[in-house]
Amino acid sequence: MQKEALSKGFIYLLLILGSLLMLLPFIWMISTSLKAANEVMIMPPKWIPTDIQWGNYIKAWFSAPFAMYSVNSVIVLVASTIGELITTILAAYAFSRINFYGRDIIFSILLGTMMVPGEVLLIPNFVTLSNLGWIDHYQALIVPWLASVFSIFLLRQFFLSIPKELSFAAKIDGCSDFRFLWSVMVPLAKPALITIAILKAIGSWNAFMWPLIVTSSENMRTLPVGLIAFSTDTGTKYELLMAASSMIILPMIILYIVLQKYIMEGVARAGIKG
Amino acid sequence: MKIQLRDITMRFDNVTAVDRLNVTIEEGTLVSLLGPSGCGKSTTLFMLAGLYQPTEGELYFGDRLVNKVEPENREIGMVFQNYALYPHLTVLKNIMFPLKMAKVPKKEAEERAREMAALVQIDHLLDRKPSQLSGGQQQRVAIARALVKKPKLLLLDEPLSNLDARLRLEMREEIRRIQQEVGITTIFVTHDQEEAMSISDKVLLMKDGKGQQFSPPQDMYDYPENQFVAQFLGNPPINLLSVKLRNDLQTIVLPDTEDTYQLDSLVKSYVDSNSKLELGVRPEDFYIEFDLAKAGITVEVMMVERIGRDNLLYARLGQTNLRAIVSPDVMVNRGDMVKLAIRPGRTHLFDRSNGKNLLH
Numbered sequence: 001m002q003k004e005a006l007s008k009g010f011i012y013l014l015l016i017l018g019s020l021l022m023l024l025p026f027i028w029m030i031s032t033s034l035k036a037a038n039e040v041m042i043m044p045p046k047w048i049p050t051d052i053q054w055g056n057y058i059k060a061w062f063s064a065p066f067a068m069y070s071v072n073s074v075i076v077l078v079a080s081t082i083g084e085l086i087t088t089i090l091a092a093y094a095f096s097r098i099n100f101y102g103r104d105i106i107f108s109i110l111l112g113t114m115m116v117p118g119e120v121l122l123i124p125n126f127v128t129l130s131n132l133g134w135i136d137h138y139q140a141l142i143v144p145w146l147a148s149v150f151s152i153f154l155l156r157q158f159f160l161s162i163p164k165e166l167s168f169a170a171k172i173d174g175c176s177d178f179r180f181l182w183s184v185m186v187p188l189a190k191p192a193l194i195t196i197a198i199l200k201a202i203g204s205w206n207a208f209m210w211p212l213i214v215t216s217s218e219n220m221r222t223l224p225v226g227l228i229a230f231s232t233d234t235g236t237k238y239e240l241l242m243a244a245s246s247m248i249i250l251p252m253i254i255l256y257i258v259l260q261k262y263i264m265e266g267v268a269r270a271g272i273k274g
Numbered sequence: 275m276k277i278q279l280r281d282i283t284m285r286f287d288n289v290t291a292v293d294r295l296n297v298t299i300e301e302g303t304l305v306s307l308l309g310p311s312g313c314g315k316s317t318t319l320f321m322l323a324g325l326y327q328p329t330e331g332e333l334y335f336g337d338r339l340v341n342k343v344e345p346e347n348r349e350i351g352m353v354f355q356n357y358a359l360y361p362h363l364t365v366l367k368n369i370m371f372p373l374k375m376a377k378v379p380k381k382e383a384e385e386r387a388r389e390m391a392a393l394v395q396i397d398h399l400l401d402r403k404p405s406q407l408s409g410g411q412q413q414r415v416a417i418a419r420a421l422v423k424k425p426k427l428l429l430l431d432e433p434l435s436n437l438d439a440r441l442r443l444e445m446r447e448e449i450r451r452i453q454q455e456v457g458i459t460t461i462f463v464t465h466d467q468e469e470a471m472s473i474s475d476k477v478l479l480m481k482d483g484k485g486q487q488f489s490p491p492q493d494m495y496d497y498p499e500n501q502f503v504a505q506f507l508g509n510p511p512i513n514l515l516s517v518k519l520r521n522d523l524q525t526i527v528l529p530d531t532e533d534t535y536q537l538d539s540l541v542k543s544y545v546d547s548n549s550k551l552e553l554g555v556r557p558e559d560f561y562i563e564f565d566l567a568k569a570g571i572t573v574e575v576m577m578v579e580r581i582g583r584d585n586l587l588y589a590r591l592g593q594t595n596l597r598a599i600v601s602p603d604v605m606v607n608r609g610d611m612v613k614l615a616i617r618p619g620r621t622h623l624f625d626r627s628n629g630k631n632l633l634h
């Protein structure tokens with residue numbers, strides 16, 4: 001009994017340490033964002049600012065056209081998330097339910113592409129897009145991210161776990177393949193789809209390298225790229241950078257908290273026995 | 275709707291799941307598809323449903339050749355072994371689904387769904403999701419969904435296999451009741467012989483994709499066309515003795531002891547006296563004969579077991595073990611020699627080379 005409590009205590013301790021480790025950068029970011037400029041770099045570092053500078057947030061917001069950046073970020077996020085969901089649903093259905101020639105080989109090749117590091121693709125993708133004349137347009141920010149092999153894989157596995165009798169039943173009920181996909185498979189796959197959407201949204205919202213490379217004009221920039229505004233020739237204004245960063249990640253944190261219950265929901269698939 | 279299968283064959287890559295099946299199912303009857311696991315029952319059902327295309331043969335619904343007709347145009351309803359209810363829809367929505375697909379106006383659809391729910395007695399559960407139902411309730415939902423479009427043919431694939439013994443009994447009577455109330459032609463797949471015997475008008479027994487016998491259940495039990503049918507039905511199983519037949523085509527020579535036994539009728543076709551035959555007698559068709567002058571098979575008693583109303587007698591004839599159900603007031607003990615006689619007309623004789631019944 002005592003031994004059990006002890007080992008439980010140990011597990012909790014480990015978990016708390018782990019989460020602290022994860023949280024520290026965030027805490028540091030928020031702490032820095034509230035400091036006066038002269039307090040940012042002092043040694044030893046100070047966790048709690050002597051004088052809390054809420055003004056940093058206002059100053060940061062107006063240091064660059066963040067409103068415009070936000071609009072761009074939202075457009076890119078919404079378009080690429082919806083786009084990816086659509087391509088993922090269609091591809092996962094095809095790879096799990098439709099028998100076509102070469103299906104398994106194509107799928108293996110697709111999985112193989114996951115081994116290719118993203119950085120390798122930067123330049124070929126850039127060249128392709130510049131040949132298309134898409135550089136510095138929304139297409140460049142959205143189109144390359146409309147499909148994800150990982151999401152297809154995830155959803156395909158989920159679709160495979162839905163018994164084939166369900167599609168047989170739908171066929172007898174007079175439901176077409178396409179309709180079955182949207183009115184039965186998709187609602188059933190809600191937890192998987194929300195997980196995919198959240199991963200996508202966070203990835204898109206935080207993307208830095210790609211938007212930096214394919215945009216050159218101010219009015220195409222997204223939020224993370226906009227943070228460059230705080231690094232000037234005369235040095236980086238860390239307190240403003242951190243204030244802006246805090247504002248930027250806030251929507252993602254809220255999104256996550258709101259949707260997390262769906263992620264945790266698990267796969268409710270009763271009504272199917274055997 | 276009358277259903278006809280003409281030489282229906284289904285081959286997957288290298289397995290022949292169904293092999294030249296010929297069956298005619300009369301309108302309004304309930305037919306059970308019975309057979310051991312893997313004999314092609316589900317495959318047959320899926321072909322009837324149009325989910326599989328037969329490799330060969332013709333399938334008629336009424337006078338219409340339906341080989342190429344899509345499932346939704348076949349006027350069928352189907353209940354799957356795992357029910358296959360739509361998990362995200364309520365009971366009512368599940369039952370309405372086929373109507374919604376057929377573009378029946380919403381109000382009418384709901385009315386018909388409620389009617390059907392009342393028929394299967396789940397009208398108090400309409401707002402629940404399938405996950406909130408018991409196995410028996412889910413099954414009723416599946417039946418209601420299958421019936422709501424008023425199909426001409428109802429297909430049931432082992433619908434009771436997930437239920438406990440009591441519920442099974444209840445539900446099979448329920449299915450029979452609903453079937454007769456609606457008067458719908460029904461095909462019921464099962465591998466439980468008792469289930470098949472109790473609810474069917476006719477039973478189709480299959481083995482390795484081939485139809486073995488298609489007849490009313492009692493006929494199948496009393497007059498099996500071959501040894502497989504005889505062995506598949508009955509519990510405890512039929513007794514089989516390796517015997518020979520004398521040239522008079524009526525005298526059986528029993529194994530080991532070389533005793534003889536007179537058949538009460540002649541065999542149907544000529545049998546060589548060297549052919550290996552199997553004498554089949556169901557345990558309940560034996561009785562103990564005390565009259566020394568009467569014919570019978572003399573056996574040694576091994577054990578007597580009381581089972582409910584009767585006694586089950588384990589006996590031995592040379593190397594062969596036999597089981598007989600005898601009345602409990604007969605007092606016999608281990609080691610006794612008794613004479614077992616066979617009720618008239620209850621003897622079966624099978625040709626071992628092809629399994630054919632030579633007497634019926």
Ligand SMILES: Nc1ncnc2c1ncn2[C@@H]1O[C@H](COP(=O)(O)OP(=O)(O)OP(=O)(O)O)[C@@H](O)[C@H]1O
Nearest residue numbers: 286289290291310311312313314315316317318465
């Ligand atoms: N899609 C398929 N591909 C290849 N072989 C199949 C397929 N479906 C069934 N079979 C084979 O066909 C044979 C008959 O299968 P079927 O499912 O009809 O048997 P069943 O009588 O329904 O058995 P059970 O009582 O176990 O459900 C089996 O040998 C099975 O392995």
Ligand SMILES: [Mg+2]
Nearest residue numbers: 315316317431
């Ligand atoms: Mg089966």
